[in-house]
Amino acid sequence: MKKAAEDHTKDKRFELLIDLLLADDRQDISLLKEELLEAKNFKSKVDPFVDAKIEDLRQNFPVYFGDTITETIKVQIKESQDEVVEALYPIMGKLVKKFIASEIAKLFESINNTINEKFSVKSIIKRFFKGKKTNAQDVLQEVFEPVVEELFVIGKESGLLIGSYSRGNIADKDMVSGMLTAIKAFAEDAFSKEGQDLEDIKFETFQLSMMNFKSIYLATATSGVLNAEFKDRLTDSLNNLADTILRNRDYLADESKLNKLLEEVLKDLEQK
Amino acid sequence: MIAKKVLLVGNFGVGKTSLIRRFVLNEFSEDYISTIGVRVSSKILKVDSTEIKLLIWDVAGTSDDEKVPKAYFMGSSAAMYVFDLSRQETYTNLEERLALVKQLSGLKEITLVGNKKDLLTEDELAVVLQSISTHIDLVTSAKEDDNVEDAFLALAKQSLN
Numbered sequence: 001m002k003k004a005a006e007d008h009t010k011d012k013r014f015e016l017l018i019d020l021l022l023a024d025d026r027q028d029i030s031l032l033k034e035e036l037l038e039a040k041n042f043k044s045k046v047d048p049f050v051d052a053k054i055e056d057l058r059q060n061f062p063v064y065f066g067d068t069i070t071e072t073i074k075v076q077i078k079e080s081q082d083e084v085v086e087a088l089y090p091i092m093g094k095l096v097k098k099f100i101a102s103e104i105a106k107l108f109e110s111i112n113n114t115i116n117e118k119f120s121v122k123s124i125i126k127r128f129f130k131g132k133k134t135n136a137q138d139v140l141q142e143v144f145e146p147v148v149e150e151l152f153v154i155g156k157e158s159g160l161l162i163g164s165y166s167r168g169n170i171a172d173k174d175m176v177s178g179m180l181t182a183i184k185a186f187a188e189d190a191f192s193k194e195g196q197d198l199e200d201i202k203f204e205t206f207q208l209s210m211m212n213f214k215s216i217y218l219a220t221a222t223s224g225v226l227n228a229e230f231k232d233r234l235t236d237s238l239n240n241l242a243d244t245i246l247r248n249r250d251y252l253a254d255e256s257k258l259n260k261l262l263e264e265v266l267k268d269l270e271q272k
Numbered sequence: 273m274i275a276k277k278v279l280l281v282g283n284f285g286v287g288k289t290s291l292i293r294r295f296v297l298n299e300f301s302e303d304y305i306s307t308i309g310v311r312v313s314s315k316i317l318k319v320d321s322t323e324i325k326l327l328i329w330d331v332a333g334t335s336d337d338e339k340v341p342k343a344y345f346m347g348s349s350a351a352m353y354v355f356d357l358s359r360q361e362t363y364t365n366l367e368e369r370l371a372l373v374k375q376l377s378g379l380k381e382i383t384l385v386g387n388k389k390d391l392l393t394e395d396e397l398a399v400v401l402q403s404i405s406t407h408i409d410l411v412t413s414a415k416e417d418d419n420v421e422d423a424f425l426a427l428a429k430q431s432l433n
Contacts, residue, residue: 158277158347159312160327174275178312178327185343186309 144225148234148269149206151262152177152219153245162216163251163258165266180219184210211235213242216252237269273316275325276431277347281373282354283362287387288330290414291354295424296328310344319428326428345376350431352383352423357400357411358391366406383430385423389413 057064077084152173153163159181161174170176187198197217201208207226211218218238226234244261245251251258280288289311296315311330316323331344345351351373355362363386370382384406389397390413401408409426412419 155347157343158327158349159329160275160277160347172314174325174327175312175314178277178314178329182310182312182329182344185341189341189343 146222146224146226146230148220148222148266150219150221151266152180153258153262154181154217154219156181156212156215156217163255163262165259165262177219180208180210184217209234211238211242213246216242216245218242233269237265241265273323273325274432275327276349276428277327277329278427278431279345279348279351279373279377280328280330280354281351283356283359284332286354286356286359286362287414288332288354291385291387291412291420291423292328292330294414294417294420309340315424317424317428319425319432322432324428324432326424326431342376345373346378348377348379350381350383350427351377351379352385352427354385354387356388357386357397358388363400363404366404370406381430381433383409383423383426385409386411387414389418390416 147167148165149167150170151165152161154161154177159178161177164173166173183201184198188196197210197212199210199212205223207222209220209222211220218241220234220238222234241261245258251261280292282288292313296313309332313328313330314325315328316325318324329344329348331340353366353370353373355366357363366384370384373382374380386400386404386408389411392400397411401411410419410423412423414420
């Protein structure tokens with residue numbers, strides 16, 4: 001009985017000792033538990049808002065950051081031009097190479113066809129009697145044949161379209177005439193001395209030429225290679241056309257009549 | 273169909289291009305369209321029973337310090353001078369500015385239009401109109417499509433005279 005009481009006292013002391021030794025640790029654990037619980041509660045409360053914000057960002061990312069990203073990319077490209085060129089060069093190179101190869105194949109085919117045609121007995125006899133162009137001129141003329149794509153008769157001051165002939169499909173010829181007149185006026189005002197006129201504008205495979213007369217100007221858009229002979233013929237035709245129009249002012253008042261005249265003039269030019 | 277060249281002149285930012293956009297395309301862009309030099313637009317409309325194609329030359333600036341090629345003004349049948357009702361500097365010396373356009377274009381009459389009505393309250397508008405001695409033909413708002421059609425109709429009628 002005494003022994004049992006002794007053991008009990010020992011246990012109590014041992015527990016007391018444990019309590020004394022682990023008091024700080026227990027307090028820390030308790031604090032940690034509280035913090036963890038608090039964090040869990042906070043997470044459960046905040047999670048829906050964070051999810052909604054993430055979803056909103058996912059949906060509207062371009063709206064919030066589009067401009068910034070575009071600006072960043074622009075700055076990056078500007079500051080790393082060499083790297084961009086290095087990255088693009090192989091792709092561009094391949095594309096350019098492919099395009100040139102395809103165009104050369106077309107040119108090769110076209111020259112072959114023209115040579116076959118021009119060196120036929122019939123053509124040689126025809127050329128012998130005409131005796132005008134060299135063989136090279138003849139072949140090149142065929143391959144890069146100049147074509148008048150558009151011909152406009154435009155009021156010199158107003159820029160109003162009086163008549164036109166068109167192979168292409170220009171949506172609003174009146175507007176084109178107006179803008180062309182504005183560009184002409186701007187160029188003449190900015191760069192020319194008094195009394196000088198803008199005559200040519202070149203872009204890509206097109207050449208815009210303007211011939212100025214007293215109250216009208218004629219604008220032509222031509223494609224192909226304009227050799228001296230074609231230019232001479234075109235100038236002659238346009239001079240004659242202007243002469244006809246200005247001598248008979250009925251043309252300026254009747255668009256369909258004028259358009260018919262333009263078509264005839266260009267047909268004659270092609271047949272020469 | 274008759275085609276007529278008409279002019280739209282006035283300081284930068286008074287809303288000329290917006291008026292044209294509203295009239296020609298029937299839409300309005302909030303983007304600020306800075307006009308460089310001139311821009312030509314076209315629109316077909318009927319005045320009484322006459323169908324008329326207006327070639328509208330949107331000419332930027334007419335004050336002394338803005339050099340505009342004189343050729344822009346030549347051969348025009350009518351002109352509309354636009355000013356911004358909310359910016360006083362665009363309607364000071366109106367008579368001088370109108371005289372300059374008349375001199376350059378050779379036109380006797382010019383339609384005078386005050387734009388951006390939507391930026392003023394009724395009281396403010398009344399004060400502005402009272403302060404301008406020149407006769408104003410129309411007060412418009414390109415943004416709210418107010419009187420835009422009428423302004424161009426007046427211009428088209430003027431071009432037929």
